[in-house]
Amino acid sequence: MNLESRIVYERYMAAFFKVTKRMYNELRNSLEDELTLEQYQLIDYIATRGEVTSTELADVFSVGKSSITAITTRLTDREILKRNRDESDRRIVYLSLAEYGKELHSRTRKQILDVISAYMVHYSKDEIEGFIQTFEKLANMMEKGSGES
Template identity: 45%
Template sequence: METLQLKPLIARYMTASFNVNRIMSARLGKLMPENLTADQHQTLCYIHERGMCTSSELADTFFVGKSSITAIVKRLVEKDLIERIPDERDRRVTYLALTPSGKQLMLDVQLKIEQLLARYIGHFQETEILAFIETFEKLARLLISEEEEVTENS
């Protein structure tokens, strides 16, 4: 595509992305328990999806320093939402996993998120939903692939 054709499309994307992220972040924030920040929720989601991970993996995934992750992990441990599990073969490695209360919280929050999103997705035809999701997944794959290349070349 020519640059001139891309400019209005990029502007439309930027506007839509800004508005969707701004409004959905606020609405999702209202679904969270009062004592859970957005960063803590994202951390719980990642651990829930992976089963277990390390603090270093979290720092790399979220592009933040290890000290930021340490603070988040400390608070989640204090809230009994995650636990530290030492590696049996390497004492230097500690894994993070959800506690039973962390798993229950994730199930509860996930249900609320599904109910919220269903209100909006219900306004689209199935073909529109599938086309949007497939396109969004393609964008995610491109970004991930590019990020992996940058990491390998660093």
């Protein structure tokens, strides 16, 4: 690794750790006691899709189906999620937000937006757009599983 690469690496890692640690803690602290950040991400995904299967959630979140089953069972028991069987194939179970889950998602989404907005006010609209585009590009490359492109 040459000097320039090492400096870029060190800058990236320092910023990455500061941002992820701080943002994770702030988001976690802003969430209602009822949800973990991981649970919120799951209900947020379901909120955008309407209905999903456990298999879809396991694929999207890159975890085993048994982990998804454990999480969704807890959320279903707490009436945040509901299970709906497919009419034509009873083996297929769809997950969606229960009424309480919709309310909780809405409140939690606002809390998270408040945390993020406190930082975004320091940037211009163009800076925010550039950051989001770059972040989305990185996310897309990571989803494809390649550091090249």
